[in-house]
Amino acid sequence: DAGVIQSPRHEVTEMGQEVTLRCKLISGHNSLFWYRQTMMRGLELLIYFNNNVPIDDSGMPEDRFSAKMPNASFSTLKIQPSEPRDSAVYFCASSPRTGGGKAGAFFGQGTRLTVV
């Protein structure tokens, strides 16, 4: 298993453009998290899904942000229109249920987004 896979690894875009970040979960995991990491705010949970259903999107900063999970293994995070303050590293993580076994979230390598 290759772990959580994110693409692209780096994205540079102009303000106002649409950005789509992609994530493939670890096979067998049923929870999916999107995090944003900046120096100022640390690791922020944006949204998480369980069994493809969005459970909590209270961390999504604005309506410009949206996330989907069209199937059990794939998710996208879209920013439209993007702004310079969206510049950050965006991590996707997946997890089995916390009820048993090793259940921490396993992170992808992240997408470094720069909006100019």
Place this chain on the structure above:
Amino acid sequence: GENVEQHPSTLSVQEGDSAVIKCTYSDSASNYFPWYKQELGKRPQLIIDIRSNVGEKKDQRIAVTLNKTAKHFSLHITETQPEDSAVYFCAASIGTYKYIFGTGTRLKVLA
């Protein structure tokens, strides 16, 4: 609201010394506490975890302790090495699916 506080924000130790990072959580229902290590430019990686029915867990030079009554949990690294230098995050489970992370501790091990 749900919150995890982590201290200190930075920690410098001499190689071979011990390092301790402390976290406090707010949700008394939290029952799972993972710790992550993030090296510069890389992803957070799970290094050790503890469940609420256990008070202490050890894995080689790393140990975690949990005090449920006080809602405190700590990471202990003994015989620190330069490769231990990284940012360490604690986290607490909220409900079945969610994790809240601490703000991170930047550990520097001085050779």
